[in-house]
Amino acid sequence: MAVDPNTGQEIAQAVSSFFGSDVAAKSVAAGLAIGVGAIGPALGIGKLASKAMEAIGRNPEAAPKIQTAMILAIAFTEAIAIYALVVALIIKFV
Numbered sequence: 001m002a003v004d005p006n007t008g009q010e011i012a013q014a015v016s017s018f019f020g021s022d023v024a025a026k027s028v029a030a031g032l033a034i035g036v037g038a039i040g041p042a043l044g045i046g047k048l049a050s051k052a053m054e055a056i057g058r059n060p061e062a063a064p065k066i067q068t069a070m071i072l073a074i075a076f077t078e079a080i081a082i083y084a085l086v087v088a089l090i091i092k093f094v
Helices: 006-019 022-058 060-093
Strands: none
C-alpha cells in the first residue's frame, strides 16, 4: 500500500483554507489536543481520590500507606495531562 507524500500537505491546505489561516487551524488543533488530553487524567484523579477516601474510611489505621500510594498514582496520572499540554504546544508553535 503506497502512501502519497502530498496527502498531508493537501489536508493541511484544505484545513487552512477552511479556517482562513494556518494559525487558526493550529489554534483549533491545539485546543482540541489539550481538551481531549485533559479528560482522561481528570477522570482518573477523581476516581483515585474517591477510592482512597473510601479506603481510609474503612481502615483509618492504613491512612499513611493509602495516602502515599494515592499521591504517587496522582502524580503519574497528572503526567499524562502534561504530555497532552506538550503536544498542544508543539502543534501551536511548530
